[in-house]
Amino acid sequence: MKKRIHQIDLFMKYPHEVQEELLQGLIRKGEDTEYGKSHGFSAISNYQQFKSEVPIVTYEDLFPCIERVMKGEQNVLWPTEIKWFAKSSGTTNARSKFIPVSQEALDDCHYKGGKDLLSMYFNNYPEANMFSGKGLVIGGSHQLNQFDENSKSYYGDVSAVLLKNLPWWAQMVRTPSLDIALMDEWEEKIDRMVEITSEENVTNISGVPTWMIILLEKLLVKKNASNILEVWPNLEVFFHGAVSFTPYEELFKKLIPGNQMRYMETYNASEGFFGIQDQTDKKEFLLMLDYGIFYEFIPYEDFESENPKVLSLDEVEVGKNYAVVITTNAGLWRYKIGDTVRFTSIDPYRITISGRTKHFINAFGEELIIENAEHAIAEACKKTNAVIDNFTAGPKYLDSGTRGGHEYVIEFTKKPDDLDRFIQLLDEKLREINSDYDAKRYKDIALLPPIIHSVQPGTFYDWLKSKGKIGGQHKVPRLANNREFLDELLSPKIHS
Secondary structure, eight states: OHHHHHHHHHHHHHHHHHHHHHHHHHHHHHSSSHHHEEEEEEEEGGGHHHHSSSOOOOOOHHHHHHHHHHHHSSSSOOOOOOOEEEOOOSSSOOOOEEEEHHHHHIIIIIHHHHHHHHHHHHHOOTOOOOGEEEEEEOOOOOEEEEEEOOOOOOOOOOHHHHHHHHOOOHHTTEEHHHHTTTTTOHHHHHHHHOOOOOOOOHEEEOHHHHHHHHHHHHHHHTTTTSSGGGGGOOOEEEEEEESSGGGEEEEEHHHHOSSOEEEEEEEEETTTTEEOOOTTTOOEEEEEOOSEEEEEEOOOOGGGGOOOEEEEEEGGOOOEEEEEEEEEEEEEOOOEEEEEEEEEEEEEEEEEEEEEEEEEOTTTTTEEHHHHHHHHHHHHHHHHHHEEEEEEEEEEEOTTTTTTTTEEEEEEEESSOOOHHHHHHHHHHHHOOOOOHHHHGGGGSSSSOEEEEEEOOTHHHHHHHHHTSSTTOOOOOOOHHHHHHHHHHTHHHHOO
C-alpha cells in the first residue's frame, strides 16, 4: 500500500506525461481492431491527430459495435476477449446500457481503484482496524447475456460483475456469501443479507447510500437496536458512491452515532473508476490518471453544439463545469459518459461531480444543475432540522396568466420545523449560487418560488419498484427538464 501511495504521488506530479503515455498505449493496443482500422489508428502518433481522426461518440453511436460484441464477435472495439458487460440504467429510464468490461478494465481500473481506496484509507488512518472483521458490500445481480443464447458472455450491474470476478482471498473477507449478494430478487436479498450479517463482525460497509439505509434500518428492527453500533460495535467506515452523499449525511449520523465512523467517497461508474476522496476534510475526488482511461473535457456551455470545443487535461480551468469524455482500456473511444464535473484544483487534479448532461432544469433559461439543488436542499435541511431520504424536481410550466417555477417531490425522514421556511431557504440559496436562476426569480419576473410536495415514507421506493428498478445501480433522477418523473410520483397509483 505504501508503494502504491508513492506511485500516486508520481502521477500527481507528472499528470500530463502519464496521460500522454497512456493514450499512446491505448491507440497502439487498438490499432488492429475493426474500430481502430476504420479510424486510422496506425497513423496516429499524437493527441492532435487522435482528436481530428476519432469522433466524439455517445452510447447510441457506439451501440451497433457493442451489440455485435454482445453477440459473440471479438476484436471489434478492443483486441482482448470481452465476455462481461456492465448493465447500467443511469436513471429510471427504460433503456439500459451495456458497457463492455475487458480483463484490463477489471484489473487495471476497477480493482486497482478498490485497492487504491484502501491504500488511501490506511494512509489517512494508520490506526484503522477494518481487517479485524468483514466487509459488507451491497452488490447488484448478474445473469447470462440473453442477446445470444449461444454466447458465453454475461451482464449485470457493475458491482455484480466485480463481485463475480473477485479473487478467492477477497471473497473470504466479505459478507454475505456470493449467492446471496448476487440474488436477483432485491427485497428477498436485503432480508437475507440482514439475517446473515446481523451475526457477523462487520467493520466496513460499501454501497449506494440509498440502498444501504434500507438495509441498516431493517437491521435495527431485526436486532431491536437503537443504532447500528449496537449491532456492529467495530464498524468504522462506509465506502460509498453513485449518488451524492450530502442528502444522506444527517441520516447516517443518526443511524451510526459517535465519532468512530468514517466516510470515504468514490467516483466510479459502469464505464470505469475515475476518482477517490483522498482528503479527509474535503468532499472532492483526486482524478486517478493511471487506470487505463484517457480524459478529455467539453466546456458545459459548448456541450450541445455540433462541433464542441474539446479540451485535454492541461487546458481545463478551476471552477468551470465540463462534460467528461473518456477513452478506455475496454474499447470506449472518445465516449461521452454523461457526467459533468467541476475542477477544484489543477495541482493536483481534483474534481467534484456537478451533475449530468441530461439531468438539469433549464425550462426558463435558469440552467439549474444537480449540484445547485443538492447544495440548497442541504442548507435548508440544516437550518430547519430536517433530514431527507430522496427528492426529485422538475419544471412547473407556464399556464395562461401565470408564471412558471420549479416543483419538488421530497421524502423527508424528518420533516422541517417549518415547511414554508424550508422553501424560503431553498429558494434563497439557489438564488445565491446560481445567477441565472436568480435573474429569473427577480421580482418573480419569470419564475415563482419553488413548490414542494412532502410525500409519505416509502414513496420513492414504491415508485422504483413499480418500474422494476429496485436495487443495484438504479437511482432516482434528481432533476429533469420535463414533468415525467414528477407526474408519476404525484399520481394516485403510487399513493394508493
